[in-house]
Amino acid sequence: MKKLIEFTLNGRKVRVEVEPNELLLNVLREKLCLTGTKYACGIGECGACTVLVDGEAVLSCLTLAIEVDGKNVVTIEGLAKDGKLDVIQEAFLDEGAVQCGYCIPGFILTAKALLKENPSPTEDEIREYIKGNLCRCTGYVNIVRAIKRASELIKEGEK
Template sequence: MKLSFCVNNRPVQLETDPDRRLLDILREDLSLTGTKEGCAEGECGACTVLLDGEAVHSCLTLAIQLGGRHVVTIEGLSETGELDVLQKAFVEEIAVQCGFCTTGMIMSAKALLLKNPAPTKEEIRVALSGNICRCSGYVQIVRAVDRAAHELREVAYGKPDAKNTG
């Protein structure tokens, strides 16, 4: 099938099989290897990307579902060469150990912050409930997302707020 869709704000046209996974299109056809393959059956969240702004598993998304849609991968967050606020927060909070789950975590967090700029700690945990980390633990990860949310709000409103007490 002929597939036309958008990846990281760029139009992409491919001749591909309708049952080719988005994960394989990204990693093998477009060389966007930041998206990781973990369990390959929608359990671990390592392959999470944004599809029209929503977090989805790229391992469970097929080419036939992609026509006309917009995919954002981890590479799309730092296209200007500067890290996204979320990426910086993960570094600052040392929310990374082996790093394999990190891109999926960040994309799930991105989907959350796009919809909810002031999440509680509980809302962060729910948003990340589909992402499994088996080495660093979740404390620093939740803290990093919370930090990014605060920093984004400071940029937007110019002052810290007291809402987010989780």
């Protein structure tokens, strides 16, 4: 039987009817038309479907939509504010960390969770945190550099 859930999505309240077994990934992409959250492996092994739930990075392909009832969900579409990209998005562009781009929303949201938890991560800490995110194009070097740069830009912005 369908259930009506309500949650905050990128700063706005949304209400949507979902099946008890419906995945958050499918609700975001198909019912709410937010296709920035990517479907890739579908089994929790690539990180492409990462979103933030109450500030934590979660895999939306392994999360039931009913689990986010009453919670705060952020997708890649929710990061830019007033037409200005988030600092992590800027850093990915500055460091040339994007090739085909398919994995990038997942990396950026994972980086967002990392920098909230640990504002000054070392390169090793970054690599450890993003180990669940796979990229078939970049070789990771520029992605790690971009996350480091974002942490520096955030610190500079706080001065």
